Amino acid sequence: MNPEDRLQERLRALPNVPPPADGWPALESALRARKQQRVRIAFALAASLLVSFSAVLMLPKPDPIITSAPPRVAQAQDVASLMARSRALESHLAQMREDVPVWDERSAARAARLEGELSLVDLQLSGAEPNRAQRLWRDRVELLNKLVRTHQNAGLINASYTPSTEDHL
C-alpha cells in the first residue's frame, strides 16, 4: 500500500461529528473583529505621524546659517577687492617700468598688445552694469598681472646678457 492509499484509509476511519449550529456567524464576527482592529491600528499610526509632523512644524525655527553674502553684496565686495588689486598693480607697474634694466622689441610688442587690450577694457568700465563690471575688473587685473610678468621676464631673460665695455669695443 502506497502512502496515498494509507492516508485515505485513515481519513475514512475518523468518527462522524456534526458541525456546530452557530459556526458561520461565529467565524464572521471573528473576522469582523480582526478587521476593525487593523483599521484602529492604521488610524493610530496616521494620528501619531500627524502629531509628530505637527510637533516638528511647531518647533522654534533655528537662526538661518549664513554661508555666503547675498549675491549683490558679494559682487560689490568682489568688485571693490578687484579695484584695490588693480590700483596696486598699476602702482607696481609704474615702478617696474623705471627699474627694467634691459628692454627689447619683443617684450615691448607684447606689452603694447596687453596695453591695447587693457584700453578696451577700460573703455567699458565707465557705466558698466554690476555683472559686466565684475567681469571687466577681473579681466583688467588678469591683464595687469600679465603686463607685470612681461616686465619681470624681460629683466630675467636679459639678465644673462650683461653689456660690457668690451662688447662696445
Added chain:
Amino acid sequence: MKLRFTLGAALCALLFAGAASAASTDKGDAARQREVEQARKELRDARDELARAAKELARATAKLEPNSPQARAFEFVTNPRRAMLGVGVDTGPERNGELHGVLITAVTPGSGADKAGLKSGDILTSANGKSLVTKKGEKPKPERKLVELMSTLSPGDKVDLEYEREGKNARVTVIAQRPEPMNFPMMDLEDEDLDAFMSSIPPMRMWSGDDAGLQLAKLDDDLASYFQTHDGVLVIKAAKDKDDAVALKSGDVIQSIDGSTIELPVDAMDRLRDAGDKEVRIEVIRHGKHETLKGKSPLKRLGKRKRVEIHGDEEP
C-alpha cells in the same frame, strides 16, 4: 547667428593662415616663399572680412543698447579716427549736495593719461575748461559729461584737465591716443550674450629664437662711467629689418628722440613705437661724439599699419 558664423569662420581662416605663415618662415626655398605669400594674402583677406563683420556687429549692438559700454567699445574699434585718454571713470564724491567731479578708477598703462601722470584715485574737476562738478540729480552726470567728451577725441587731440589728488589741485594736458593693436578679432565668440567686448584668444608671438629685435639697456654706474654720460639708454643690439630705418648701432647711447629726453629703455621703445611710420630724429653718442640720426622707426613689427596679429597660444 550668420554674423557670428562669419566671424568664427574668418577667425578660423586667420588661425590657419597664421599657422601656415609662422611654420614656413624658416624654410627659404621659392615654393615655400610662394606659400607664405599666399598665406599672407589669405590672412589679409580674413582680416578684412573680420573688419566688415565687426562693423556690422558694432552697428547692431549700438541699435540694441545705445550708449552702452559695449556699444562704445565696438564703435571705438571700428572707427580708426577715434582716440582715448586712457581712463576708467566713475561718479566723484558727493560734497554739499554736489557731485564733485569724476573719480578715476583706472589708468590704462601706456595711455596718454598714464604718460601725463594721472593716477587711479585722482578726481577730475574740469575738462577743457568745462566744470565736471554738478548738483545732485542734475543731468548729465559728471562722468557722462567726460564720456561724451572722450567720444569725440581723435589721435593727437590735447585735453586740459584739472584734478584733485589728496586734497591738492593740479592741472595736466593729456594727449589722446589710439592704442595699437586694436585688432578686430578681439571678441569672445563663445559668449552668447557678448556681454563684454574683450579678447579671449591671445595673439601668438611672431618672434623666432633669440631674435628679440632692438634691445636697449639702462645705463648703470659702470656703463655711465665708460660712456661718460648718465643720460640716455644704451643700444645693446640694433634691429636691421628695414632699409629706411634709422641707422642705430650697438654701443650707441640714445639721448633723445624727436626732442624728448630719454632716460629709460621702456620710454625709448614707447617713443619709437608711437612714431609708427613717421621719420624720427634721434640724438646719440657714438664713439664719444654727438650725432643726429634720421630715418623711420626701426621697430618694424610695431609699425601701426604693418603689424599682423596671428592668434594662437602664448605665455611670456
